[in-house]
């Protein structure tokens with residue numbers, strides 16, 4: 001049986017969302033963060049050597065890393081749903097946004113956050129690093145002005161991967177297409193079910 005180990009307010013929300021979209025049965029175990037450090041608790045760290053969320057268990061398998069988990073679940077249970085076939089016109093777009101989310105976008109969100117927390121003085125390097133996050137948002141805005149979903153005209157796992165960094169970017173005031181998109185994603189029945197299970201009491205929130 002598939003078990004999703006969900007750390008409160010973390011990227012494991014997207015694995016719950018994926019399973020709801022696919023109609024996959026799963027058990028959900030929820031873990032609270034350490035209130036002082038915001039780290040995962042020792043029980044979560046004990047699951048996988050890297051100790052980050054998301055992590056799933058499936059029989060004897062323990063698997064971490066969002067993108068690996070998404071690929072694993074789609075390969076095993078997707079039956080072609082939520083991904084694009086290699087001969088689809090938008091196949092490369094699908095791959096790009098699926099991997100851009102965690103490969104470049106989330107690191108840029110985290111870098112911005114770290115620079116802010118550390119109060120680092122402005123230099124060419126910090127401007128370059130901050131610029132990456134701004135560029136990721138501008139690119140996403142341009143994409144969503146042109147097509148309804150990141151891979152084109154169909155909802156795919158690329159959307160499930162992209163919502164986390166968009167939400168994590170916080171200030172979306174200058175990005176009307178992203179805002180409308182995030183609101184549209186949050187209205188999906190599977191998203192609402194996922195949030196009710198993963199984050200009970202906050203199903204309406206987008207931040």
Ligand SMILES: N[C@@H](CCC(=O)N[C@@H](CS)C(=O)NCC(=O)O)C(=O)O
Pocket residue numbers: 007009010011012038039040051052053054064065066067102
């Ligand atoms: N690239 C990793 C990032 C994992 C990650 O940094 N997860 C955060 C939550 S969003 C985490 O586990 N934080 C708590 C900790 O490191 O103790 C993935 O997508 O799985």
